[in-house]
Amino acid sequence: MREPLSIYVLVDALGWELVRGRPFLDDVLIDKRWLVTILGYSSGAIPSLLSGRYPNQHGHWNLFYRSPGASPFRWTRPLGRLPRPLVENPVSRRVVKHLARRLSGYTGYFSIYDYPVAHLPQFDLTEKRDIYQPGGLDCPSIFDGFRDAGVRWECYNYHSHTDAEILALAPRRAAETDARVLFLYLSGLDNYLHFHVHEPHGVAAQLNWYEAGLRRVWEAARRERDDVRMFVFSDHGMTPVRWTYDLGRDVESLDLRIGADYLPAYDSTMARFWVWNDRARRRLLDLLGDHPCGTLLERAELQRLGVWFDDDRYYQLLFLMRPGVLLCPSHMGSIRFAGMHGYHPSEPTADAVLLASTPVDRAVDHITHVHDLIREDLGIIPKRTDATAERLPAREVAA
Ligand SMILES: [Zn+2]
Known part of the structure; x- marks a missing residue:
């Protein structure tokens, strides 16, 4: 037998x-x-x-977390000072991805999606191994x-x-x-x-x-x-996705500077922010605290859901889209997907x-x-x- x-x-x-x-x-x-x-x-x-x-x-949540000290994209920092079209194009993005993957030695799922090259030195990838x-x-x-x-x-x-x-x-x-x-x-x-x-x-x-x-x-x-x-x-x-919404456009209208005031990460169903001064925090809270497309999640709920991290590496503010509303365009791409996951459980x-x-x-x-x-x-x-x-x-x- x-x-x-x-x-x-x-x-x-x-x-x-x-x-x-x-x-x-x-x-x-x-x-x-x-x-x-x-x-x-x-x-x-x-x-x-x-x-x-x-x-x-277990420490694995979204694909990118903030870790400027250990970022496999640290070496791309000077690229952020070049004119955007020189850097943010498919060819140079492919080169950045390829080199970062080789230099990092990571063997897990490796993608930079549409994260701006200028932001990448702030981030590390969660999945380092198979x-x-x-x-x-x-x-x-x-x-x-x-x-x-x-x-x-x-x-x-x-x-x-x-x-x-x-x-x-x-x-x-x-x-x-x-x-x-x-x-x-x-x-x-x-x-x-x-x-x-x-x-x-x-x-x-x-x-x-x-x-x-x-x-x-x-x-x-x-x-x-x-x-x-x-x-x-x-x-x-x-x-099923019913609507798409360009949340980044609303945030950009707040007259805050990326890098100096805050750093955004726009995933398909959530926007994550790190904030470096009170003015930026207040403006973001005003916009997101009463926004028809979703909810700013509170600490107690994030703890209950098992996605609260004491070291802020995944976010300081987390805005979650309502089910069926796709954050688009986002740093995950600009495709208007028919379906998405990553809404509230x-x-x-x-x-x-x-x-x-x-x-x-x-x-x-x-x-x-x-x-x-x-x-x-x-x-x-x-x-x-x-x-x-x-x-x-x-x-x-x-x-
Ligand atoms: Zn999927």
Whole structure:
């Protein structure tokens, strides 16, 4: 008899809203429920899935954080004094990115998006290493857990393969491998939904494709073994975009100087600010404290959401857009996306999912719970009994 095989599949942006009303391997994945996500993007949510901790515990939140002393873009500082068109063009930006990546030695996801070159020396990148390997985070992740418990695993992700390649390769690996775990990270659905979330037929075709691919993985594993378990989970959902808003234009009208008075970071759903004097702070608070497009989040709420950082590295002021309002143009680009994530976790379309081939403890309802679920499945920690589960709020949903 062969050893059991657990197949863990992280499908980026597979939201509860997408699967709640349709089958998705329902004959195999019998337990189907939503998971509340964190405030932030995949750069914060996936480390939360992999470590079972919140961003202010594992340290990964947005892709950029302020750290002028350690910035891998320090050497670009003189470029900020050149005329804008010389620096802010696709060719020089590509050179800056390429050189910064080489000089920094970072091996994680490396992009400068549309962050102005003149601002880059203020920032460092959060993801310095490949987070799908042991040692990828500054705290233990599930991959450290595999290694420490002597669990053999194989992991396939965008670093080496496309989704099509992973889904072509995985059935064979599921049949042949002697590993205890097959971990697949599929990132293509996220990209599709950013452009097409408003198109129900296209979305259904995508989901059918992933469903069929995962069914082949499951069936290949089952032909070789009796004990196969599959857990499909996601990091966040996708909120349809209804409006775009150029928040930077409002801020620029305040007559404050970037660098001398404040520093902005405009992400797709939030604006982050560092402020260097009272005048700048007062003007920003006046504008953002009563703005129809979103909310200036207060410290208590940011602490509750697990994204308050005592050292200000991610922000001093955080303005969050209302769900469905895209901050555009932003430092993430000027594309008017059809869908976006990174709104408040209470927004229903932000919910992630957990689909499992075995019944799951009733208390699992947040992406940070997946880490212990995997460790329970592998016997690294004992399975939680119903008695301990009942003390936690249950949000199980019938499929
Ligand atoms: Zn995305």
